[in-house]
Amino acid sequence: MIAQGKLDGVPVLLSPAPGLMRAGLVFRVGFADEPLARHGITHLLEHLVLYPLGLSDYHFNGTTGVEHTSFHMQGSPDDVARFLTGVCASLQNLPTHRLDVEKELLRTEANGRGDGALDAMPLWRHGARDYGVSSYPEFGLPAITADELRAWAARYFTRDNAVLWIAGDHVPAGLRLPLPGGRREPLPVPSSALPVTPAFFPGPPGVVAWNAMVPRHPASQVFADLLEREMYRALRQEAGLSYTAGSSYREIGADAAMVVAVADALPEKQEAVFGGLVDVLSTMQVGRIDQADLAVVLRQRGETLWNADQQGNRIAAEAAGLLAGRPVRQVEDEIAAIMAVTVGDVAAVAGMARGSGLLMAPEGVDARWAGFQPAPQLSEQVVIGTVHAAHTGRDAHLIVGDDGVTVVGGDDHLTVRFDACSIVRAWPDGARLFVGHDGIMVRVEPTLFRNGHQAVALLDARTPAGLRVDQPARRPDRIPVPPSDEPRPQPPPTRAEKLEARRIRASYVLAAIFGLGVVSRVVEMTGDRYGEDAQLALLALLLVGGAVIATSRIRSRRRRLA
Known part of the structure; x- marks a missing residue:
C-alpha cells in the first residue's frame, strides 16, 4: 500500500518495505530537457551536489536519466534524513569551485563507459534534440558556466518539480527539504526525424535492433513480454539463429512508450535473423x-508487480508517474489492468508498433523488401549563398548563406540551417561542426576550401548565440592539409640508389667503348669501299645498339631487385 503526504511542500510517497530504509528525491529533469549545446548540464549539477556530502557508512548516489534526476540513499532513518537534507542544502549553494574538476571527471566517466549497440537509435528517431540528445556525448560541458548551473537549478530543482519516495514505514523525524518554489515541468514532446515509418538505417554488424512508439497502456507492456517470448522461441530455440533475443518496454513522454527488440547474429545469418x-x-x-502464452505472460507480470510492491520496488516508478501528472496506482489496480488484456488488445498494439517501427539493420542488409524505407542520411535542400570550391575537385564545394551552410560532394549534399541548428563545435584552427535538429552534420575544414577561413568568419558571424561550444586545440597531424599544385620535394637518394646510378653510367660507357671498337675494326676491313658518311652512320647505329643492349640489361637487373 502506497501512502501519500507532503513534507515542506514536496509530495511524499511512502511504502512499507523490509530491511534498511531506502529513499529518493526525484526531480522532473533529464537529458531530454537539455539543448545539445548544453548537453551534460544536469549530470554536472548532480556531481556538484553530491561532492560536499562526503563519505557515508551506507550507499548513496545520484542518477541522471532521460526524463528524471534522482538522489537516493539506503541506510538508517537518521542517515537518510542527513543525506537528503544535505542534497537540498547543496542545491542552494553549489560548489562551483569544483566546476573544472567535475567536468574532467565526467569526461573520464564517459571515456570508460564506451558505446552501446543501441546508442544511435534515439538519434535516428528523434534527431539532435529532446529524446535524441541521449545518443550524443556530453558536448556542452566545455561551455557550461557557474551562472548557467545556478539558473538550471533554480528552474528544475524546486519543491514543485520534485517527489520524495520512501521505502520504509515512516518519514525520518529530522528530514527537511528546504527547496525554493517553482513549477512542475512537463515532459518533453518527442520529436521525429523520420519523414516516413517504418524506416531503417545501417548499424554495426552482428546485431539486429528494432524499436516502435506505442501507447502507454497495459496492453503495450504485455505486447513487449510476448514479443520477447516469441523471439526467443523463433530465433533461438527453433532456428538457432540468435543467442540473445529479447525486448523491453519503457515509458516516454506524457502518454507514449517505447518497445525495443534486440537479437544478435553471426555475419552470415544477419538477414535470416532480420x-x-x-x-x-x-x-x-x-x-x-x-x-x-498470453496467460503465462499475464501471470508472470502480475507476480512481478506483486513481489516488487512487497519489496518497495514499485514506489520509484510511481514517483516518476506522479511527476508526470498521473495518479498513484496501487498494486491491486495495476495487476487488474494487466489481467484484463486480451489477444485483440495485443494485436492492435502490434499493428501500431509495426507502423511506427525503426530498424537498425546490420550493414549490407536491405530492409525495403519488408516495407521499411531508408531513413534520410542527406538533406533535401541547399542554401543560397557564396560558393567556396574545394581544393580536391570541381564537384565538391562549400556554400555559406544567410540562413545556413551546405557542403556539396557530387550529387550529395548536407545542409544545416541556423534556425534548426542544435550545436556548433568550434576548434581554434577554424574547423567547425554544425549539427542540425534532424541529426544531419556539416563539417567545415577551412584548409580544404578556397578562402576557407573567410567562409568560417562569415559562419561565425551568423551563428546564433548560445550554440557555439569551443573545443581544445587539435594536434597538428589532425588538421587536414590542402593538396598542393607544386611538385613535392624528392627525398635524397639512398646508398643503394647511388650504386645503381653508377652501374648505369658504367654500362653506357662500356657500350660506347664497345661501339667505337667495332666501328674502328669495320673501317680497317672495308678500307675505301664505303664513304665517310656511311662510316659515320654505321658508327651511330652501333652506338644506339649498344645503348639499347645496356638499357635492357639495366631494366632486367631492376626487375630482379624489385
Whole structure:
C-alpha cells in the first residue's frame, strides 16, 4: 500500500518495505530537457551536489536519466534524513569551485563507459534534440558556466518539480527539504526525424535492433513480454539463429512508450535473423497469439508487480508517474489492468508498433523488401549563398548563406540551417561542426576550401548565440592539409640508389667503348669501299645498339631487385 503526504511542500510517497530504509528525491529533469549545446548540464549539477556530502557508512548516489534526476540513499532513518537534507542544502549553494574538476571527471566517466549497440537509435528517431540528445556525448560541458548551473537549478530543482519516495514505514523525524518554489515541468514532446515509418538505417554488424512508439497502456507492456517470448522461441530455440533475443518496454513522454527488440547474429545469418523478427511481428499483428502464452505472460507480470510492491520496488516508478501528472496506482489496480488484456488488445498494439517501427539493420542488409524505407542520411535542400570550391575537385564545394551552410560532394549534399541548428563545435584552427535538429552534420575544414577561413568568419558571424561550444586545440597531424599544385620535394637518394646510378653510367660507357671498337675494326676491313658518311652512320647505329643492349640489361637487373 502506497501512502501519500507532503513534507515542506514536496509530495511524499511512502511504502512499507523490509530491511534498511531506502529513499529518493526525484526531480522532473533529464537529458531530454537539455539543448545539445548544453548537453551534460544536469549530470554536472548532480556531481556538484553530491561532492560536499562526503563519505557515508551506507550507499548513496545520484542518477541522471532521460526524463528524471534522482538522489537516493539506503541506510538508517537518521542517515537518510542527513543525506537528503544535505542534497537540498547543496542545491542552494553549489560548489562551483569544483566546476573544472567535475567536468574532467565526467569526461573520464564517459571515456570508460564506451558505446552501446543501441546508442544511435534515439538519434535516428528523434534527431539532435529532446529524446535524441541521449545518443550524443556530453558536448556542452566545455561551455557550461557557474551562472548557467545556478539558473538550471533554480528552474528544475524546486519543491514543485520534485517527489520524495520512501521505502520504509515512516518519514525520518529530522528530514527537511528546504527547496525554493517553482513549477512542475512537463515532459518533453518527442520529436521525429523520420519523414516516413517504418524506416531503417545501417548499424554495426552482428546485431539486429528494432524499436516502435506505442501507447502507454497495459496492453503495450504485455505486447513487449510476448514479443520477447516469441523471439526467443523463433530465433533461438527453433532456428538457432540468435543467442540473445529479447525486448523491453519503457515509458516516454506524457502518454507514449517505447518497445525495443534486440537479437544478435553471426555475419552470415544477419538477414535470416532480420527475416525471423519480421515474421514474429507479422504473426502478432494478425492476432496469431497463443492464448496459453498470453496467460503465462499475464501471470508472470502480475507476480512481478506483486513481489516488487512487497519489496518497495514499485514506489520509484510511481514517483516518476506522479511527476508526470498521473495518479498513484496501487498494486491491486495495476495487476487488474494487466489481467484484463486480451489477444485483440495485443494485436492492435502490434499493428501500431509495426507502423511506427525503426530498424537498425546490420550493414549490407536491405530492409525495403519488408516495407521499411531508408531513413534520410542527406538533406533535401541547399542554401543560397557564396560558393567556396574545394581544393580536391570541381564537384565538391562549400556554400555559406544567410540562413545556413551546405557542403556539396557530387550529387550529395548536407545542409544545416541556423534556425534548426542544435550545436556548433568550434576548434581554434577554424574547423567547425554544425549539427542540425534532424541529426544531419556539416563539417567545415577551412584548409580544404578556397578562402576557407573567410567562409568560417562569415559562419561565425551568423551563428546564433548560445550554440557555439569551443573545443581544445587539435594536434597538428589532425588538421587536414590542402593538396598542393607544386611538385613535392624528392627525398635524397639512398646508398643503394647511388650504386645503381653508377652501374648505369658504367654500362653506357662500356657500350660506347664497345661501339667505337667495332666501328674502328669495320673501317680497317672495308678500307675505301664505303664513304665517310656511311662510316659515320654505321658508327651511330652501333652506338644506339649498344645503348639499347645496356638499357635492357639495366631494366632486367631492376626487375630482379624489385
